[in-house]
Amino acid sequence: MIRVQNLVRTFGDFTAVNNISFDVAEGEIFAFLGPNGAGKSTTIKMLTTLLRPTSGTITLNGLDPNVKQREARQSFGIVFQDPSLDQEQTAYENMDLHGVLYHVPRKVRVQRIESLLKIFELWDRKDAMVKTFSGGMKRRLEIARGFLHTPKILFLDEPTLGLDPQSRNQLWTHVKSINETEKTTVFLTTHYMDEADRVAHRIAIMDHGAIVATGTSAELKEQTNTDSLEAAFLALTGSTLRDEGADAKQGLRQMAQMFGRR
Amino acid sequence: MGAIYILWLRELKRYTRSRVQVVVSLGQPILYLLAFGAGFSPVFRQAGLGSYLQFIAPGIIGMTVLFSSIFNGIAMLWDRQFGFLKETLVAPVSRLEIMIGRTLGGATVAMIQGTLVLIISMLFGFRPHSWAVLPVAFFFVFLVAMVFSALGTAIGSVIKDMQGFQLVMNFMVMPIYFLSGALYPLANLGKVMTVITRLDPLTYGVDGLRGSLISVWHFNPALDATVLAGVACCFLALGAYLFSRIEV
Numbered sequence: 001m002i003r004v005q006n007l008v009r010t011f012g013d014f015t016a017v018n019n020i021s022f023d024v025a026e027g028e029i030f031a032f033l034g035p036n037g038a039g040k041s042t043t044i045k046m047l048t049t050l051l052r053p054t055s056g057t058i059t060l061n062g063l064d065p066n067v068k069q070r071e072a073r074q075s076f077g078i079v080f081q082d083p084s085l086d087q088e089q090t091a092y093e094n095m096d097l098h099g100v101l102y103h104v105p106r107k108v109r110v111q112r113i114e115s116l117l118k119i120f121e122l123w124d125r126k127d128a129m130v131k132t133f134s135g136g137m138k139r140r141l142e143i144a145r146g147f148l149h150t151p152k153i154l155f156l157d158e159p160t161l162g163l164d165p166q167s168r169n170q171l172w173t174h175v176k177s178i179n180e181t182e183k184t185t186v187f188l189t190t191h192y193m194d195e196a197d198r199v200a201h202r203i204a205i206m207d208h209g210a211i212v213a214t215g216t217s218a219e220l221k222e223q224t225n226t227d228s229l230e231a232a233f234l235a236l237t238g239s240t241l242r243d244e245g246a247d248a249k250q251g252l253r254q255m256a257q258m259f260g261r262r
Numbered sequence: 263m264g265a266i267y268i269l270w271l272r273e274l275k276r277y278t279r280s281r282v283q284v285v286v287s288l289g290q291p292i293l294y295l296l297a298f299g300a301g302f303s304p305v306f307r308q309a310g311l312g313s314y315l316q317f318i319a320p321g322i323i324g325m326t327v328l329f330s331s332i333f334n335g336i337a338m339l340w341d342r343q344f345g346f347l348k349e350t351l352v353a354p355v356s357r358l359e360i361m362i363g364r365t366l367g368g369a370t371v372a373m374i375q376g377t378l379v380l381i382i383s384m385l386f387g388f389r390p391h392s393w394a395v396l397p398v399a400f401f402f403v404f405l406v407a408m409v410f411s412a413l414g415t416a417i418g419s420v421i422k423d424m425q426g427f428q429l430v431m432n433f434m435v436m437p438i439y440f441l442s443g444a445l446y447p448l449a450n451l452g453k454v455m456t457v458i459t460r461l462d463p464l465t466y467g468v469d470g471l472r473g474s475l476i477s478v479w480h481f482n483p484a485l486d487a488t489v490l491a492g493v494a495c496c497f498l499a500l501g502a503y504l505f506s507r508i509e510v
């Protein structure tokens with residue numbers, strides 16, 4: 001379903017993704033784990049046509065997403081690591097806009113929006129502006145939106161970031177159920193090892209832009225001679241902290257807030 | 263089509279929902295009408311040029327459309343920062359459709375703003391020389407809105423922070439305004455200024471507005487409309503290209 005060969009992405013002279021290759025089968029739940037700055041989000045951005053690869057090839061559902069953009073985009077859904085909602089519209093309007101952009105027919109759209117907002121317990125607040133939502137509610141809305149057009153492949157970039165245990169449970173239960181009933185392929189990243197352990201069929205561990213190990217949770221533990229996925233992860237990636245680049249966006253967000261745009 | 267419509271609608275909703283912004287953005291033209299319309303009137307009249315309010319109201323309508331259009335384009339900066347831009351960029355619609363929806367939305371908002379300022383200037387005593395010319399004036403408002411909304415989208419596609427925004431406001435939007443003949447007649451300007459004002463697309467917009475509203479033409483309607491339409495097409499093409507290059 002997803003085939004990546006020798007994928008590279010550089011920013012200036014920094015190599016964020018360094019020659020990675022992997023395959024994800026149809027109906028598989030594939031987890032991408034790695035320390036901060038490993039290159040997980042950059043990989044997802046290349047898979048979802050947001051960034052152009054420096055070199056290497058990608059095939060999604062048999063298509064090159066950079067050539068057959070429209071078809072490829074129709075076939076996947078994505079929940080970004082960073083927020084991507086329209087704060088100035090209501091929850092319902094955000095869902096509806098998404099449905100229109102993904103060509104979901106009106107009837108189906110209305111039904112699915114209702115059922116998804118109910119599943120993620122946002123139906124009561126559907127007509128409230130997104131900017132009035134709590135962090136977790138926004139996150140749930142982003143997730144609900146990702147499911148709206150019944151994608152064949154679902155990319156989840158740290159979907160549970162900032163969610164309470166109830167919502168996390170709800171999310172993974174839903175992900176598992178559509179994976180089983182609709183054969184949706186899922187490509188996820190997370191920093192919670194227990195989640196990866198619980199839902200992922202196969203796991204790849206990435207560090208400094210390269211994949212250092214791939215396999216089932218059991219295989220990774222065996223390979224590293226450890227008894228938990230977390231221990232295996234630490235054995236593979238070391239225990240030093242990764243320095244993340246200073247968050248330049250933060251300053252601008254504050255600026256924009258001062259202008260009352262939030 | 264659906265995508266263009268829903269993105270156009272979004273721009274409109276954003277405008278109608280932020281009442282504060284509507285009021286704030288009308289404050290500036292009102293100030294100009296007051297300060298210039300009343301303040302400069304005596305000088306202008308002494309020079310034998312008639313009523314300055316009559317003269318300047320079309321210029322201020324042009325200014326409002328200019329600012330509003332460009333600002334809407336640059337508002338893409340916030341969509342980039344708050345992440346909504348990503349949502350539209352991964353959707354299975356062409357970048358061209360997204361860009362057109364946004365630009366038309368911005369142009370529509372600018373036209374509404376221009377219309378409001380026309381009404382306000384009438385409250386101040388401005389009178390078009392005949393009511394029959396209003397459709398022609400609206401046509402010019404539309405052209406100006408398209409030119410600068412497209413330019414706004416082009417700029418919004420390349421700037422990434424507030425510094426860029428300041429740069430554009432100070433070194434692009436203000437000069438476009440001041441060098442356009444919105445505030446003074448274009449006759450007898452001196453060689454350099456004549457050349458500069460003729461390179462400014464807003465000059466033709468203001469001339470079209472002033473010509474249609476108070477029947478004082480520096481050029482002629484056909485020339486104004488042709489130049490504006492031509493520039494609009496160039497900026498639309500530029501905007502579409504730059505928008506298609508965005509990476510997040």
Ligand SMILES: Nc1ncnc2c1ncn2[C@@H]1O[C@H](COP(=O)(O)OP(=O)(O)OP(=O)(O)O)[C@@H](O)[C@H]1O
Binds near residue numbers: 040043081245510
């Ligand atoms: N637009 C960019 N310009 C320059 N460097 C970038 C850009 N985007 C990402 N990087 C760099 O690429 C590296 C990988 O970033 P990426 O976001 O893929 O990490 P990640 O694995 O998703 O980390 P996290 O777990 O913190 O989300 C980081 O060092 C980051 O600073």
Ligand SMILES: [Mg+2]
Binds near residue numbers: 040042
């Ligand atoms: Mg990331």
